[in-house]
Amino acid sequence: MFAVSGERRVSQVLNSKRTMVQNVPVLRAFGGGEHDLVSPFVMLDEFGPFQVNPGDIGMDIKAHPHAGVVPATFLVQGSGRHTDSINNDIVYREGQFMLFSSGRGAIHEEVSDEQLRKDGGTVQGFQIWLNLPANEKFRNPETFLHNSDALPVIENEGHRIQIMMGDLQGKASPVETHSPAFYYHIKLEAGHRLDIPVKDGNNAFIYVVKGVVELENRTLVAAAQLALYERQGETLRYYSETGCEFLVLGGNPLDEPFYSYGPFVMNTPEQIELCFQNYRAGKMGEL
Numbered sequence: 001m002f003a004v005s006g007e008r009r010v011s012q013v014l015n016s017k018r019t020m021v022q023n024v025p026v027l028r029a030f031g032g033g034e035h036d037l038v039s040p041f042v043m044l045d046e047f048g049p050f051q052v053n054p055g056d057i058g059m060d061i062k063a064h065p066h067a068g069v070v071p072a073t074f075l076v077q078g079s080g081r082h083t084d085s086i087n088n089d090i091v092y093r094e095g096q097f098m099l100f101s102s103g104r105g106a107i108h109e110e111v112s113d114e115q116l117r118k119d120g121g122t123v124q125g126f127q128i129w130l131n132l133p134a135n136e137k138f139r140n141p142e143t144f145l146h147n148s149d150a151l152p153v154i155e156n157e158g159h160r161i162q163i164m165m166g167d168l169q170g171k172a173s174p175v176e177t178h179s180p181a182f183y184y185h186i187k188l189e190a191g192h193r194l195d196i197p198v199k200d201g202n203n204a205f206i207y208v209v210k211g212v213v214e215l216e217n218r219t220l221v222a223a224a225q226l227a228l229y230e231r232q233g234e235t236l237r238y239y240s241e242t243g244c245e246f247l248v249l250g251g252n253p254l255d256e257p258f259y260s261y262g263p264f265v266m267n268t269p270e271q272i273e274l275c276f277q278n279y280r281a282g283k284m285g286e287l
Helices: 114-119 269-280
Strands: 010-015 017-021 024-030 041-052 060-066 069-077 079-084 089-093 097-101 106-111 121-131 142-146 153-156 159-165 181-188 192-197 203-214 220-222 225-229 235-240 244-251 259-261 264-266
Touching (some): 041 203, 041 244, 069 079, 079 097, 079 114, 089 142, 181 192, 220 225, 235 244, 264 269
Antiparallel strands (some): 010 225, 017 024, 069 097, 153 159, 181 244, 192 235, 203 220, 203 235, 259 264
16 A cells, blocks of 8 residues: 555554463453553453363353443354443344443453353454543442444455444444544455544554455455554545454543553542452442
């Protein structure tokens, strides 16, 4: 691709790291350390694809608390079960998008549902953590589930874009966020290019799921790699010689103090300590 005026430049390319979240293998693209260029997001994991054999326990991420952050899960394959301390018990399936807005603090558990444990199957998806702005940190917790057909899709020659958050080309996701943010799931066919508009000053980053995609200055980003952009520029440009699948995320950077410890994301160390006190005192509820 040739450079054009207003094209966003790449700041750095990072490799994901393999890790375990209890018994689930994940590729962690980032986990808080790059918050200046990924805000308002604070984590991105790709989990699977992993096989659950009939009779196996499958995903078994036991009850744990969150506060100040919105873990959001999108399933590409399979199913899962979410239970939480605000009386939700939800089986979510392929194509659905679930958000657990933890606010002042709540507990949830993420496991395989009974049907998957009985019959087996393949599980694959993504989980992102969306930071809550300071004035929303202590809001009441809520859980939302969005069906695939509610999430707008843009299909043109050579590409398919599903809008998980934000808006694009006159189509808007029904997902409400507490600060401006976008999240697109994109498939680009071989030999095609794609331009995505982005607001100057907003953060933007890309995570590649499959294949190789070319960014500005002929920067090649392959599967399991993350590219962070600088904040200047109004166009993100992509080309793939062989075809690829990737996520594009970003939004208005919060530019607020950032403190995280495990599942808690707050603005001060004192707030982190308050989260622990509330959890130990049972103020985040129980399953």
